[in-house]
Amino acid sequence: MWQSREVRMDFVDKTALGVKRYFTTEGVHPYDELTWERRDARITNFLDGSIAFEQTDVESPQTWTQNATNIVAQKYFYGMPGEADREDSLRHLIDRVADTITRHGQREGYFIDDEEAENFNQELKHLLVNQKASFNSPVWFNIGAPDRAQQASACFILSVEDTMESILTWYQEEGMIFKGGSGSGVNLSKLRSSQEQLQSSAG
Incomplete structure (x- = not known):
């Protein structure tokens, strides 16, 4: 009931x-x-x-x-x-x-x-x-399935910051969204273009 x-x-x-x-x-x-x-x-x-x-x-x-x-x-x-x-x-x-x-x-x-x-x-x-x-x-x-996240939205919009950590987190979050049967879009407006300088790395 x-x-x-x-x-x-x-x-x-x-x-x-x-x-x-x-x-x-x-x-x-x-x-x-x-x-x-x-x-x-x-x-x-x-x-x-x-x-x-x-x-x-x-x-x-x-x-x-x-x-x-x-x-x-x-x-x-x-x-x-x-x-x-x-x-x-x-x-x-x-x-x-x-x-x-x-x-x-x-x-x-x-x-x-x-x-x-x-x-x-x-x-x-x-x-x-x-x-x-x-x-x-x-x-x-x-919904109502005892062993599943109660995910009901058909689509999610993800925001990505201009860092490697944020980009990798995007992949993880998107994978979990797909697992629940939903789709996603992503806002990439904060990422630098291919013409901009990258910070030097230690590697």
Whole structure:
């Protein structure tokens, strides 16, 4: 369950969102308004027809295309294929992300009470399961995954100083950003041009 009692009440008056129901009805879960089925997710190599990815018995709404199911299963399901903690349903994926966001929102005082948090949670799940909205890939990769940094941004902008230490730190930071599924840009405006003098070295 997403509910958390660790609410920062000092923030509530300043940050509460005032979320009301628009797409959902109290007492009716968004998942229950859809027809679900089990299907195999399979991606083949277009060159020779060999199987590049396969996960059988994946639960998905009937309204989702086979291609959408294939992509979600291959790219976004948490856990190693074949292991017990591997996600095998779109419900698991959306619950992991939406419930984690709701917990953090409640903890940081974005909702007046549990009812508003529930409104947000159900509305978000409706939007996601009906493909009315979606998150970027890092959110699906990371949010709610127990062994991953909760990295949600799609792109980071790095700043580099005109020193060797800063340049090498740039490579390290960029590598960790890529590891989390995000991309990065870099501001190189502080680096000297190839026409400028370099400080002499001792080597």
